[in-house]
Amino acid sequence: MQPSGRGYDSGVSTFSPDGRLYQVEYARESVKRGTTTVGLKYRDGVVLIVDKRISSKLVIADSIEKMYQIDDHIGITTSGLVADARQLVERARIQCQVNRMTYGDSIAVTALVKKMCDHKQSFTQYGGVRPFGTALLIAGIDNDGIHLYETDPSGAYQSYQAGAIGRGRSSVIDYFESKWKNNMTQNAAIKLGLEALSESLEDDINSDTVEIAIVNSDGYHKLDHETALKHLAKLS
Template sequence: MGPQMGYDRAITVFSPDGRLFQVEYAREAVKRGTTAIGIKSSEGVVLLVDKRITSNLLIPESIEKIFKIDDHIAIATSGLVADSRVLVDRARLECQINKLTYDEPIRVEGLAKRISDHKQQYTQYGGVRPYGAALLIAGVDNNGARLFETDPSGALVEYLATAIGEGRDTVLKLLEEEIDPEKRISFEDSIFLGLKCLYNIAKDKLNAETIEIGYILIKDAIVRKMDPKDVREYVEKVKYLYKDEINKEDKE
């Protein structure tokens, strides 16, 4: 029996070295999920997801990874699909409650904290399990463009750019190399950078039909999804621009 046996069967039991194994297992479920990327730009925030279709029989449009939560907030998910759907419904409910209570749209940070608190509650009660899903919560409010990441433990962090799901470490390394914290990139460049990261992971398997792009611009604070035709054009440009560069890095 491994040293964790006896400590990984209940969510409320800490191991001697201070670990909650069920939370760590939930994080592993997220790591096996599809890659989702969020990037703040000078004009707003963009979310990109590779839906990773595994069968030719699947209809790509039937799989949704970027969800409109309110007019000004969107969420990208990775991990267990059913868990993500429940959290998305919870987020939409929180937006409506805030609107009815205070007669104003919820702030992005406020929603992110409420969802994180909800996820954290599922790490401290017996008879439940943590959500096996991570979220990128993006939106625009009075404080400008915001981008938050929340994991199965309920931890909440704000980023200029981040990623969840498969290949997260690889994407973060590339984002850190490409983004100057003192200077915001343009909206156009943020899309190219996000697709470059996805291409870095998928290589020649990157398929425009499985890429989903959502964005919120500061000028109107409205969630939009990019037309598949425009997504296809961006993907083809990225394949042409970065193929030689990435292949050279792989050889080195």
């Protein structure tokens, strides 16, 4: 059987005649197989919600990490290959510390996003490497305002009012386009994010596998399980 890329998928730096990089497209498919991650801006910051969606009741949910604190004012959620995401998270944390040590100040969110995407893009341009099979939602707040970025395995990035990555992205985006409003309260944003996540799932939300984090002027903080359960209870 002839491979779908007709030989042009054997190297990451080889374009097909119709201008496609198949290895990058395969990396995007890896992201689409990942669990759904949701992010949306509200009046004072950004809400991040992840569904860890464990495959067995024997798995300890706390051992799976899809949401990370990068700096005091930045949080990241991932979808796709977890091991690839860990490498990018570690690099992002180092970039934040280098900026703090060099300039004596925290890094701007947009500057970090550009540095991370430059790194991801370099893995689509040279032989002997492969693209990172993960996408990132990067949320933060700085002197320039409130930010929510979605990054792609190709190294592209876009800023969103509300966004999602993972297998349920299309359903979540459709829900946000019809329901998202500017200047929402924090509680309203969490409720909307959970509703959008619920729309993308075939089953009911598992309260043991959902995590919620807030990035606002007080910094990054993850809600404890009891608080998350209270927000989930409002869905019914």
